[in-house]
Amino acid sequence: MKPQQIDKVSERRKEKKKFAGHFGRHLRKIREQKDISQENLSLKAGYYRTYVGKIEQGKYSPSFHTVWRLANALGYSLAEFLKGF
Numbered sequence: 001m002k003p004q005q006i007d008k009v010s011e012r013r014k015e016k017k018k019f020a021g022h023f024g025r026h027l028r029k030i031r032e033q034k035d036i037s038q039e040n041l042s043l044k045a046g047y048y049r050t051y052v053g054k055i056e057q058g059k060y061s062p063s064f065h066t067v068w069r070l071a072n073a074l075g076y077s078l079a080e081f082l083k084g085f
Contacts, residue, residue, distance in 0.1 A: 021058030026085045027070065028056040034074055044073035 006012045031041055042049040046069060054060040071081035
């Protein structure tokens with residue numbers, strides 16, 4: 001996914017929602033490849049399971065800090081985690 005030229009706030013919101021969906025699918029794919037449950041990932045990263053679930057569903061767009069914590073909890077550096085995204 002690449003950023004688009006956006007002039008309107010409504011378009012930026014749509015792009016953010018689309019980004020959150022892509023990120024959530026990426027997180028779920030990696031989590032499942034590592035054979036770790038949402039519960040265990042959330043415990044390792046220091047978040048509620050429901051929060052991790054909402055990220056995977058594309059309902060929440062996590063901060064960079066949250067992405068860093070999730071990557072580390074999965075045993076990845078940020079660069080490794082974001083590769084292929």
